[in-house]
Amino acid sequence: MANGQAEDRPLTRIQQKNRQTILDAALEVFSQNGFRGSTLDQIAEVAGLSKPNLLYYFPSKDAIHAQLMATLLDTWLHPLRALDADGDPVAEIMAYLRRKLELSRDFPRESRLFANEILQGAPRMKAALEGELRTLVDEKAAVLRAWAAAGKIADLPPHHLIFSIWALTQHYADFEVQVRAVLGEDHDPYAEAQGFLDTLFRKLLAP
Amino acid sequence: MANGQAEDRPLTRIQQKNRQTILDAALEVFSQNGFRGSTLDQIAEVAGLSKPNLLYYFPSKDAIHAQLMATLLDTWLHPLRALDADGDPVAEIMAYLRRKLELSRDFPRESRLFANEILQGAPRMKAALEGELRTLVDEKAAVLRAWAAAGKIADLPPHHLIFSIWALTQHYADFEVQVRAVLGEDHDPYAEAQGFLDTLFRKLLAP
DNA sequence: GTCTATACTCTGATAGAC
């Protein structure tokens, strides 16, 4: 083994800090250029480290990206996991919508990293999409279906209802350049989106 | 000048056919990997031509991409241009929605090429977004605002209403891998989306 | 018009001094 982190010894504080710096720089670069379009030189420059030093902390470009992917899916699914079958139907869905929009606003780079991966055919995440993601969505879709059957919300195809929340919230992060180009300077896209999407889903969900 | 197409002489039929073959292959490759992530080797292989032969028809990788971008924006804006201020408000918006969804279904590669460009910060299209696109959207937003003022449709922020149509329809092309992973084999995403989005916008637009 | 060969640059990764 050429370096410390490949062994089981715990990382020193400086190692942890540098690994975090690298991952943050990699998030910046990968989220804008995709995996193939990004270079170690770019990541090294953003991180303020030399290229060989990057490869002291991670064995390869692939390993850096894999580490980002591993934490990404969890971050991404967390808001949906929190949807509570025992809560008030409309309130639960509206809360999920709000959490997703906040995720777009506060973590746009993560959103774009995810979008890049999916756009490119999800080569490093397909298994997780067909496994973990699908299982979770099916589970929550069943909850939505039960709420509709009980007359608590409108009767809509639950999977597409979930897709619509994803599409509408992630759009503001992934297409941010376009949104800002169209709206100009004097707008607060996320504040406006919150009001608009609130109205949209209240109308949509009304039985 | 090293080759014919840089001069003003009209292209021969074989030249036009080869240029089209190359552009189609480039669309396939660029839409999946982005500009930096794509290579001339990949495009040449998909096109069934040698790499130097590619560069006989186009002066550079950049030129191929630029040609695709030039036609893309027009294709992309066409459905919105067709929104008629003198037509029936709800019918016009629903027709626009349908045209956009058909565009996603029939031209998913174009949708992903566009998404890649925007995700990467629109380095080759920013001017067009702030110019041509913004002008068109502002014009149609005024139409929507007038319809709302006349009580023909619900009073909603027109720009965000347009964004929602973009987000919801393009999602099915750009995130197709995820949609299929979640839905599994026994679904027709676009057929279902058409019904769902139809319901969604009828509810939303009702005054 | 199309191909082979090749020039030159960029990129991921390693060696080895300090």
Add this chain to the structure above:
DNA sequence: GTCTATCAGAGTATAGAC
């Protein structure tokens, strides 16, 4: 732990034979 130097391979583009 971090750096300079460097290698091997991939990538864009060109030269020149046919």
